[in-house]
Amino acid sequence: MLLENNPYPEDVRVRSEASSLTRAGYDVEVICPRGAGQAGRADIDGVRVRRLRIIDGSSHGVRGFVTEYLSAAVLLNLAAVRALAGGSRVLHLHNPPDIFFPAGALFRIAGRKVVFDHHDLFPETLAVKFGSRAAISIANVCQRLTFAVASHVIATNQSYAEVALASGKAADRVTIVRNGPPIGWTLQDNGEPRASSSPVQLLYLGAISVQDGVAGLAPILADLRAGPWPVDLRLTVVGDGDGREEFERALAGHGIADRVTFTGWVSAEHVPELLAQADVCLDPAPPSDVNQRSTMTKIAEYLALGKPVVAYDLLETRRTAGDAAILVEPGNEKAFGEAIRSLAHDPELRLRLRDKARRRAASLTWERSEQALLAAYAALGSCTAINRRCR
Secondary structure (H helix, E strand, O other): OEEOOOOOOOOOHHHHHHHHHHOOOOOEEEEEEOOOOOEEEEEEEOOOEEEEEEOOOOOOHHHHHHHHHHHHHHHHHHHHHHHHHHOOOOOOOOOOOOOHHHHHHHHHHOOOOOEEEEOOOOOHHHHOOOOOHHHHHHHHHHHHHEEEEEEEEOOOOOOHHHHHHOOOOOHHHHOOOOOOOOHHHHHHHOOOOOOOOOOOEEEEEEEOOOOHHHHHHHHHHHHHHHHOOOOOOEEEEEEEOOOOOHHHHHHHHHHOOHEEEEEEEEOOOHHHHHHOOOEEEEEEEOOOOHHOOOOOOHHHHHHHHOOOOOOEEOHHHHHHHHHEEEOOOOOOOOHHHHHHHHOOOOOHHHHHHHHHHHHOOOOHHHHHHHHHHHHHHHOOOOOOOOOOOOO
């Protein structure tokens, strides 16, 4: 597996997939960036991990991303070539970015298999972040080449599967493997809703970047504090990203910075305990093309803990949450705030949504997705369990 966007095991999707494949008898190696304090090599629950020192350009705009991606393209593609020479039978590519097609082409020439795990709409994400026409054009070419070298495509949702089909992949070469929390999350005790007189505990989980719309929470929270029926609120932000400084400035500008706590990134094992303390969970992702077609993993995680959710009514958010969340008109900050206000003042409504969330979450767990993942590997038709040769 080649991974550039996150270290391992911090990337929850990659960790879930690697662990599932290892339990099924596959010999899995993940090659990824080396995070601060991490060893160059590790064995994590049977998954071999090799970490490389890749330049981190995330805080330096377009130039930084170009530098990072060039560094990653050289190091990770070379690592894949060494794995090919060492006998690897399957190359599993995780995006973003879509820069591993050179190694993918060599695997295909050698008669091996390539799985493209389509996490993100790379060209559309660059359009949101930078708007550079040159970068978007290059990203489109890279995406087409990545689809072209793939023996099989794993899509995170129906919208991404449609992108793969539009690229020319046959339907039997595309499998949807959704992100999802472990089934154990749905069984954890969630406690009783707090009284309406208590401070309402809000929570946001995930990346803080331009496309995530987190800075848009600042005016919403300020209005809730100052409205005719003020809400005594606290917001916990679990995550980090290049948009954090902008968000902090927005909070300070609206006079509510003292109501917000940032935890930074936490291990996946600690996420349920933080979610359990929340009364209402939020997803302020705006209605961009990327967000309409992307599954927000946080939604399934919120639902698994039985949490009332307020989010904008985006295509894949609705496909995930169904009627177990309050989905408001995209971009309507007033409606978003009023949904929070309703939940803050109505513990019974929170209780009803908790029950709906738990029922909905039963079909969104990783155990369901694991079955699809293993079926996709079986569909490769050449590589099965460890120590068996490819046909």
